[in-house]
Structures are given as C-alpha cells and as structure tokens.
Amino acid sequence: MSKDLDDDMFVCRCEEVTVREIRQAIAEGARDVVGIKRRTRAGMGLCQGRTCEKMVQQILSQELGISPEETGTSSARPPVKPVDFGTLAKGVQ
C-alpha cells in the first residue's frame, strides 16, 4: 500500500470525501471511524460505509500508527439499506 497517497483521491465516493479531508479530520482530532464520519460524512452515503470503511481504517492506522482494531467501526442505524419514501409513507404492517 503506497504511503504517498494522492490528496485528491476519493475515499468515500458516495459523499465524495477525499484523502485530504480525511487527513484534515485526523489533524483536527479524529481518532476513529466515527470521528472521521462526523467530521467529513465519509460513510454516510448510500452504501453506508460498506465500501470506504476499510480504507478509512487503513488511513487512520497509517497516520496515527494504531491497529485497525483501534480505529473501531461505525455505528449501525436503521434502515441499513436505502428505502424509498413512498414505501415508508405506506407505513409498516
């Protein structure tokens, strides 16, 4: 894995968050996946971090010298899959 990551490279493509923004969030004090998510929205898009979470973990462990385990995982909230408003509006059986 290359150390000199391009700053403009997207990490979270749903929310279009770049490596630069992730690094900025770490500089501002983010220490785990949730910290990055709150500051940048990485992992808050359609896929809910299914694609980018591991990359966020890798950048965190690289920049902070911590293990992937220490970077944690994001909190899960329903709906875990996108639901359209029309379906929601019909209510729940």
Place this chain on the structure above:
Amino acid sequence: MVNKEIVVVGAGPAGLAAAIEAAKAGGEVLVADLNILPGGQLFKQIHKFFGSSAHRSGTRGIEIGRQLLAEAEKYGVEIWLNSAVIGLYDDRVVSIEKGLNSGEKELINIKAEKIILATGASENVVRFKGWTLPGVMGAGAAQTMINVNRVKPGNKVVMLGSGNVGLIVSYQLMQAGCDVVALVEAAPNIGGYGVHASKIRRAGVPVYTRHTIIEAKGTDRVKEVIIAELDDSWQPIAGTEKVLEADVVTLAAGLKPISDLARLHDLEMVYNGVFGGWVPKHDENMESTQSGIYVAGDTTGVEEANTALEEGRLAGIAAAESLGYIAEKDAKERKDDTWKRLDGLRMGPFGEKRMYAKNEILACFPARS
C-alpha cells in the same frame, strides 16, 4: 406485526442450510434475501468444487445451490426474494422491505422467536488513483455480471489479487470472452490453490507478482492501467512503471463480514484479522451474545461455501432444538457430526489458521447468565 418462529436473513449457503435443518425438524421458517435469486454466491460458481464427497466435491456451485433450494422448498421453507432486511429491533423484531410481485415494496415487521443472521460478506476495495472510475469493480461483481447477468464488464481486464477468487474469476472472464491482460499480485507468490493458478498460466495470462496498481487512467472510464514493482516494504519502485491498455480493473483483495444488523441488535463483536474484521461473538451453537439470535457463514468470518453451509446447519439445528423440535441427545449428535466436518474443512496450510481464529472466537464468548 406478523409472528414467525424462525427468520433467517440471507439465502446463501449458510442461510439455506440453516433453514433446511430447522424446517426439517418441524420449525416454521422464513428466509429473506435482498437479491432476486436465492443461493447467495453459489449461483455464480460455475466451476466444480473440490474437497471430500461429504461436501459434494466435483459438483458445481450452481448445482449445490439448486439442490439446497429444492430441499428448502421440500420442507416448506418460505423464501422472500427482493426483500431487504432493513432493521433489527429490540426483542427480535425484524423489519423487512418485502418485494411484491407488482414490483412495489412494503414494510413488514416480524416478531421472531429465533433469528439466524447469514448476511455474508462484502468485497474490499483497494485505493489507487482513479479507483472510482467506471470499469473498476470487485472481482465478485464482475463474476455476477458474467455468470448471472451474462454481461461482459469490458474487454481487457487487469485482475488485482491472486487468491482463489482472483484466479477463478480471471479464468471465468476468459471463458466469457474477455482478455485478461495481467494478473497483479503484491505478494512474492500466487496466493490461491495451484490447480487454479495452473489454469491461468496455461492460458498464458501474464502474472506480475510483487507488483501493484498505481493508477487507473481515463476520462469517462478506464483506458489505461499503470502498474509498478514493489520493494521489500511494499512501496512502489520508481522507474518500474508499466502501462497496460485495459478497460476493466477487477479487485480481488479479500472480503469483510457484513455485520450491520448484528451491531443494530447490540450483539457483542470481536475483531479478527484472519476473518476479515469485526465479527459477532458466538458459542458452539452459533448463538450470539443476544439469546435467540444466531449467526452463520461469512458474517461470522470470511471462509468459503462449505464452512458457511456447515455453520448454517449448526445454527438451524440449535434453533430448532431450543424451540423443542429436536431432543437434546439427537441434537447433540448432529451438532457433533457437523463440528467434525467443520474441523475437517479447517485443516491443512489454507485451513489451519481459520481453525485457530474460530477457536479464538469461541473462547472469548462470555458466560451466559
């Protein structure tokens, strides 16, 4: 709110096997899966599996999927397809966005006595400049395109990763009419089984070990892929770059367990590098730290179809036992047999580390109150 005895999330090998065991014993079982076809990844596996006859060696994955499905139907398992489980609430309430024949969807909450989570795994991505360009995709995604949807992802493919997924999908891409222009692997050696690697070598695919992808280039899709050699600390060596003409990059860089539903119901999790990340803790019945919620298959740690199937069986037997459908002695015998087969699958140079990893997970299970 509808009541069901057992709700299984995921109709892959683990979910179907669990459903079959529970329904065979007399349980009322509903399986929900977000895909339009049941079978999970099995219906993409057009190659023959190997291993022991107990695990249907020599049978193609797609055929194993068909057999499981027929068996599930025989025992009266209800299967909802195109139906995503979107939430899991306190006291085992499963929220399902059910796909209707009309094409519409409706939300249904089900109060389940037992829940079996068999949600599988998702593919890891690899970051390099241009990884978000159209044409870059998971190897599993490419396999779905060619083997399920029968659509070629493109013409010239660079495969990154030489584990079994990378090797098998490379070969199947060639069968589908694609040209695999390079197999790129960061490690010094090919990762997967020799039998799969030989097929790739015989077909003349250039193999670049100790290499990685530096960049995918193109304006609206991949046109060129730049690879470079790696030094001993896995850093690209300047001046070794090669430019390959390709319109597809497939990433076979492992998988990670899907655990969002487990986390929603506050199942205790543990990190395990061998199994691909965070997994729910479970005991020998595959029951999680939340009573009545079982886990099976790749969601408990990324392995393969046969281990998923056996873990599904364990969960199905245990759930049926706790509902009173199987006597303790009978259940114990069947679970012991299943564990023996699982141990057999977790042997040898490829399996042993998974045996240790599984034992670590079993060992960290807290005492049940």
